Amino acid sequence: MEHEVLHLTRTHISHAHMDELDSVFYEASARKDFLSPEARAAFRDLWLGSYLTHDEQETFVALDEAGHIAGYIVGSLEDPAGQPRYATLGYFEQFAPLTRIYPAHLHINVASQHRSRGIGADLLAAFLEHITAKASPGVHVVTGQGMRNVGFYLANGFQQLAAAPWNGRTVVMLGRKLP
Numbered sequence: 001m002e003h004e005v006l007h008l009t010r011t012h013i014s015h016a017h018m019d020e021l022d023s024v025f026y027e028a029s030a031r032k033d034f035l036s037p038e039a040r041a042a043f044r045d046l047w048l049g050s051y052l053t054h055d056e057q058e059t060f061v062a063l064d065e066a067g068h069i070a071g072y073i074v075g076s077l078e079d080p081a082g083q084p085r086y087a088t089l090g091y092f093e094q095f096a097p098l099t100r101i102y103p104a105h106l107h108i109n110v111a112s113q114h115r116s117r118g119i120g121a122d123l124l125a126a127f128l129e130h131i132t133a134k135a136s137p138g139v140h141v142v143t144g145q146g147m148r149n150v151g152f153y154l155a156n157g158f159q160q161l162a163a164a165p166w167n168g169r170t171v172v173m174l175g176r177k178l179p
């Protein structure tokens, strides 16, 4: 199936596409149960909403043949270590020496029925080209040790740089320098 990657800001994402984007986000998210609607909204804001608002230019979506959202990537050029916005993500204290070298970061999700067809690689390529043009020196992601997505990042030029215990599990930081 063909897909198309678009560079969109929040104001150019239709309501229908925003709903689909939320569906892809909640489907892919490891966390499914929330104590309150506010907790659910805060979770969405931390991993998706704040990027759409504060890092509007760093948003890319993939549309399937029928024009529905198949996946998205959001991210930021700013180093998250020490920023109040990411204060709940305690692992950045340990990763701070590395995030200085790889300050940009991203969050990517592809709807389950669209995975393993290159959509993730295309979204990532578009994002990396964009942040390279903005002179970012490097990019990182943090994910769970042993997660299948580690293979996706390694296949796309990232290297594992560090690991840290967090919330009863081990998270790993992977990074890629940019030209």
Ligand SMILES: CC(C)(COP(=O)(O)OP(=O)(O)OC[C@H]1O[C@@H](n2cnc3c(N)ncnc32)[C@H](O)[C@@H]1OP(=O)(O)O)[C@@H](O)C(=O)NCCC(=O)NCCS
Pocket (backbone or CB within 6 Å): 028, 108, 109, 110, 111, 114, 115, 116, 117, 118, 119, 120, 121, 122, 141, 142, 143, 147, 148, 149, 150, 151, 152, 153, 155
């Ligand atoms: C990780 C992810 C974004 C990759 O997108 P994608 O469109 O499936 O990626 P591509 O088709 O370009 O590459 C797929 C390859 O990446 C690897 N991969 C890593 N994680 C994967 C996953 N959860 N599902 C499928 N493939 C995955 C595999 O090696 C796969 O190769 P294959 O085609 O032989 O199965 C997507 O699978 C996804 O959204 N997964 C669930 C959410 C997630 O893990 N997001 C990242 C959070 S840090």
